[in-house]
Every structure is written in structure tokens, then in C-alpha cells.
Amino acid sequence: MTAILTEPVGPSLEIDDLTVRFGGLVAVDGVSLVARGGTITGLIGPNGAGKTTTFNACTGIVQPTEGEIRFGGRRIDRMSSARRAQIGLGRTFQRMELWETMTVRENVQLGREAVHGGRRPWGQVRSSAAERADVRERADRALDRCGIRELEDAVAGDLSTGQGRLVELARAIAAGFPFLLLDEPSSGLDPKESAEFGEILAEVADRDGIGILLVEHDMTLVRACCTYIYVLEFGQLIHEGEAEAVLASDAVKTAYLGSEA
């Protein structure tokens, strides 16, 4: 049985003194942060600040040169990406990875079924009646949470980017991950869609107790939902604090938006 099916909600993601070097280039330089369970933590910064590299170290695409990453107290930086998901760390993709030939409901349900399937060959072949009920019920709740119930029979490949982002989110919620890593979910969305997406994220954190690390470029979304924010520049953490304070600080304005702001 995978941990995700049993563990209580609320583990935190901790990054401790993370350094990532590509050859001579230091992409991330001694970054430490804590993203608490049940809250939305923003990781912002200008292009090339090391946001994506930090994100990739969390999902397993890049290996840390130094430092460690812990989730719920367990070291994850050497785990495979499937293993990270099995212990409860979900993610979405900046370039959407929907199952395009399947309907929205099938997408959301498979999100949970894949969790049940996991590493067990027999678990991947067939499902028990209880599991099927669990899959349906969680999919229902996730579809409602993301407000895409009326789209459930649409084929995922036919959706707009905004709708697709919601399906990806619903899929990760249905899977039952206590913590989600979101990679620039606002890219491809207009400001109205970003704001709506932010409201849904806030609900996900408040009502479902899911922790979220949001790596984001777009201020509309960050402002709409983050409670705590870390700011990166040139691979280093330059600022952190409660969202309101950080967004208002001069240091961030200068670093993030250039001196003319």
C-alpha cells in the first residue's frame, strides 16, 4: 500500500541549502525554503532566477549538486518521479500533459487509478469494487472543486488551455496528493482565467488542506492565492515573507520588475 493512501494530510516540503550546478553555471545557489502543508507558498522571481531549476529538483528532473529536499520528513532528492508521487507529492506540467484522447472524467479518474495501480503489477491490471467507488467519488469531488463538472464528457484534447489547466489540477486533486507542485499554471491563461484559477487554488488549500508550492511568473495569480512568498534572483533567495509584505516591498519590486517600477 502506498503511503499516499494512508498518510494524514499536511506534510511540508522542505528545501535545505539546495545548490544546482550545470557545468560551471550555478543555477541555484544555497536556497532553503519551507512550503507548509495546507497553505500556498509562492516561489517567484524574474526569468533565469532559478525557479524552474528548483522546481525540477523537487520533481526529480535535475539532481541537486548539494543540499537536500525533504517531504514529510523523508529525503526525496534521490527518488524516482513515480516514487515521489507515491509518497504524496503531486505535480502539474507547464506544458500540459493531459491524456488527450480521453474524456475529462477519464482523465480525472485515471489520476486516482494510477495511484491505486502504483508499483504492483496486479494492482495495475484490475480494480476492486471498493477502489472503483473510491475513484468515482474522488473524481466527482475534484470535478466539482474545479468547477468543470459540465465538461466531464468533453475530450481533453479539445479543451482550451484554461480548461486544460483545471483538468490537470482536478486530476492531481482526485489522486489524493496532500501536496502539489504547480509549474507556472497561469501560462497561456488570460488575467480573468488566472484570477479564477487562483480562487480555486485558495479553496483547494483551505477546504481540502492540500499544500501547494506555486512556481509562478504571473503576479495576478500569485497575488490571488499565495500566503507566503519566496523571491529568487540569480539563483539566490533575496526575500521572503507574508504575501502582502513581500509584494509591497521595494526590494522585490526592484529585483523582479526592474528599477523603473
Added chain:
Amino acid sequence: MRDYLPFIVVGITTGSVYALAAVGLVLTFKTSGIFNFAHGAHAATAAYVFNVFRSDQGLPWPVAMGLTLVVVGVVGGLLLERMAHLLSGASVAARTAATVGLLVGLQQILVAVFGSATKTMPFFLPTGLFSIAGTNVRYEQLVVVVLVLGLVIGLYVFLNRTRVGVAMQAVVDDPDLVGLQGIDPAAVRRYAWIVGSCFASLSGTLLAPTIGLDAGILTLLVFFAFGAAAVGRFTSLPLTYVGGMAIGIGAEVIKKVIDGSSTFAQLPSTLPFLVLFVVLLVTPTRHLLERRSAQTRPQMPAHQFSPAAWRAVLAIGIPVSLILPHVVGTKVTLWTTGLVFVILFASLGLLVRTSGQISLAHMALAAVGSATMARCLGAGIPFPLAVLIGGLVTAPVGALVAIPAIRLSGIYLAIATFGFGLLAQRLLFGTIVMFGGETNSLAASRPEMFGLDTDVGYYYVVLVAAVASCAGVVLIRRSRLGHMLRGLSDSPRALDAHGANTNITRLLVFVLSSFLAGIAGGLYGPITGTASSANFDFSVSLVLVAVLVLAGRQPILSPVIAAFLLAVLPFYTDNEFILDYTNVAFGVGALVAAMFGGQPVLARLRGATRTLDRERSRRRHAVTPPSVVAEGVAL
């Protein structure tokens, strides 16, 4: 050493030709992302065309060669570039089926036009002799070696020293960036295809005088280039050249070492595929980059039948399949064969269509089932059990094929299974573990009870198996595994990100598909009474993939249509023209289907409006208006 020298001389010559073909192959693969399985057929075509100009038209050979390079090389290259363009963004299945279809079609055209008998082709280069260390060398051999070396060095210098050459290498990584440099990426690809196509043409014409004009053998020899390309990791031209030479020399030296021993007779000709398979198994996957354009064409889901439509299909299908053997007269065994192919296509469809994995070795798996079943019968095991054991033994062999599937993705899996199919056929089919013996065939009798050993009786036996197999496929598709397989096909990364170990998923689908292929193989033999390796030639595996892609995406109906097209319909005529051109139609059909959406044209038309809507909606939502930026600045 003295004794080896003549073999090494031959090896260097043939190795040069393989290297030439391989370099052309790698160049086009690098620049377009399309791995041209038809490269060998292209070479064979050039050899035949050269022979027409030279022998039939009586032109001097340099003129004939020039014309061949223009017609087959340049024009062929331009056509291939168009094909590659239409395939960019298509699924791996479609890209594989397209060039496999081209291979099947071209080869069959050559057979249909020029006949299947091997013709001799006189040497055109000077054949005078000179001596190196006591070994006679033909001037022709020297010319070939020097010419190829010159061409490869020339290409290398061109790629690394000229603007267009550098652009040619960059076009793979970022076509848009090349466009910004004022060089048209399409033009760059065109150059690459022309060069690749001319190299193929040249290799075909250079090989033909030594081995004769034979579409099959010439195509196969240029497959040797796949091994060389693997040595160059499908990227490095110098290493590819070295690989070609090594394979050429290696094969000849092995010939000398085994010295006519029949046990290892197949070894020289399987060396390139051993190399190919081993390289694909051991090369770190980061060196085997999937070369594809960034934009992937949206996949069309299979059109779902409504329950009413299903009832109608069953209402017609059940009585027709029951009455059929009583109305088709002596053709009944043809329909039985058709049913065997329904099982084969259903199992291949599960792999290719449902899970998005490619196998070009499906007949090799069926052969394992066939041989096992016949051996079981020989050991006195009753018929149903023998067929079942055939399937059960094939399943772990399928797991073996899944090993490259776990390591490799997309086109490399297709290439690896291609190598596996050829290796299995050449190294295993004839041995005692499979068909064995002098005739490469085993007795496979029908069940002797309730009159099931008659033609009509056996039809019903296979019908039951086919229906059970199709029902099995439907059940799998509806199960969790079915959902996982569809997910695997659409986005393995997303499946992985939700905690599913996709290696297990891949293994499972290969095992299940192989089991069904083994069952089909077991049922195949008793139709004629002998399980024979001749039924399971690797070329049939290629045709299977082509026809499957042609027949659409329905999990059950498509296999039925495909089996009918491949195994039944063509044999209702004695017309040689139709028989000759059936495979051409399949090949071309698969190519067209792949280029225009990887589905039948009719479904494409139905889907066209939907795709348009989707594009429009994407465009509407994809653009981030400048107001976002403005708002950000106001922060």
C-alpha cells in the same frame, strides 16, 4: 593473416557501401526526425533504375548513373522531404508505419515490375586486378572505397565548415532559430534529404554488380546500415562510417572463421542486427534523443460506437460468421486464416493503438507460439492445451521484447524490435528450440474430435478463439489496465507523475499482446497441417503494422477489417496484377494514412471540423494579452 586478407579486402569494400548508406540514413534522421525504414528499398530502386538506363537503354554508365542520381536521388529526396514534412508532429506509430509502408510498397513494386528472380548486373567500374601483399584487388573495389571515403569526408567538412551545413545541424535543435539566421529550415531539410537519398542510390548501384539485382536481398543488405547507424548512435557521421566498415569487415572475417560450418552460417548476415540490438540495449538513453518537432499533432480518439451500433454489428456479425463456412465453399481455409489474423491484429492493436508502443517483431512472437504448439502436439499434449501452452511460452518472450521498450521510447523501440524480429528469424527459427530440422517445419494437426478436423470444423475452432481474443481485448480496455495503457499512449509522463510505475505497465502490455500472438501462431499451423517458419517471415510483421494503421483505430472492428484486407480479400482473385500490387496498396495506404492523420481518410474528414474548432479555441486562449504585463509593472 595471409588467409584473411582476401576477406578483409571484400569486407572493406562492402563495409564502405554500408557506411555510405548508413551516413545518408543518419543525416536524414538527424535533420527530420524521420527514421527511414525504406532506405534499403530506395537503394534497391536505384539499382534497378540504373540497370534500365544502362542495359535496357544502352546508355554509357556515367550517363546512366547521372540520370539515376537525378531521378531516384534528387527527385526521390524531394519526395521524401515532402513526406517527412507531412509526418512532422505525427505519432510515433504513424511515423513508423509511413516509412515501413513505403518500404513494403517500393519493394513490391520492384518485384511486380522486374520480377522476383535475381538478375545479374555487369560491373561498370574497371575490374582489372592489382596486388596488395599477394592478394588480388579489383580496381573497382579501390574506386568504391576511395569514393565513399571522399564522399563521407566531403559531407563532414560541408556540415562543419559551411553555413548551410551548420544550419543543417542546427535545424534539428531549433528550426525557428535557423529561420532567424536567414536560412529557410525547409530548404535545409531538402538538402539533407537529397544528400541522403543520393547516398542510398549510390550504395544500391555499387552493391548490385557483386550480389545481383534482387529487390529483397538489396533491401536487406542496406538494412545492415541500421547496425552502422546504431554504432554512430544515430547522430555521429564519423562513427557511423566506422560502424559500417567494422560491420563489413567483421562479417567477412566471421565467414572465414566459421569456414562453412552450418551451425553458424547465419552469423555473418546477422552481425549488423546483433550490433544494432546490443547498442540499443546498452547505450545510455540520454544519448538516444527522440528527435521530433515540438508541435505534436493532436491525437484523434477512436470513434466510440453507441450500444445500438454495437448491437447492429453483432446482429450482423454473429450470423454471418456462423453461416460463412457453408457458403464460401473451398475458400473456407482462407477465412480461417483471416480469423487467425484477426487475433494477430487484435493483439498488435492492443500494443500499437491502445498503448502507443511499436513492435515490428510481431510475427516472430507468433512463430514462438506456433513452434511451441507443434512441439506440444508432438509430445502428445491435447490440442487446446497445446495452443494455450504456445501462448504461455510466448508471453515471457514478449517480456524480453519489453526490455528495450522500457529503456527506449518511440522510434528507437521500433528499430530495436525490427532488429529483434530479424535476429529471432535468422538465429532461432531454424534451431531445435523452434522449427528445427531440415525443412524448418513441424507437423501441426487439428483436434480430432467432433469433426473439428475438417476445414469447416477447424474454422469454428479458430472462430471461438478469435471471438474470445477480441472479448479479452475489450475487457482489457475496460479494466484499469486499459485506462493505464491509454494514458501511457497519450502521456507516459503524466502517468508517472501520478505514481504509476510505467515500466510495469509496458511489461504488462507486451506480455498480454505476446500471449495473444502466441495463441494466433499456434492456431495458424493446423490450417495447412504444418507449422512452418515460412509463415512468420519478418516482412509480414512490417505489413501487419502498415495494414493496422490503414485500418483505423477501432479496437475490434479495425483488426477484423485489417485481417480481411490482408488475409482474405486478395486471394479471391487469380489476377496476377492484383496479387502483385496488393502489398503496394497496403504500403502506400499506410503511408497516406500516416501522413494525413494516422487514420483512414473518412475518419479524417469527420475529424477535420473538430480539429479546426480545437485550433481556434487554442488560439483564442493561448495568447497572453499585453495587459498582464502592464498590470505586473503597476505592482
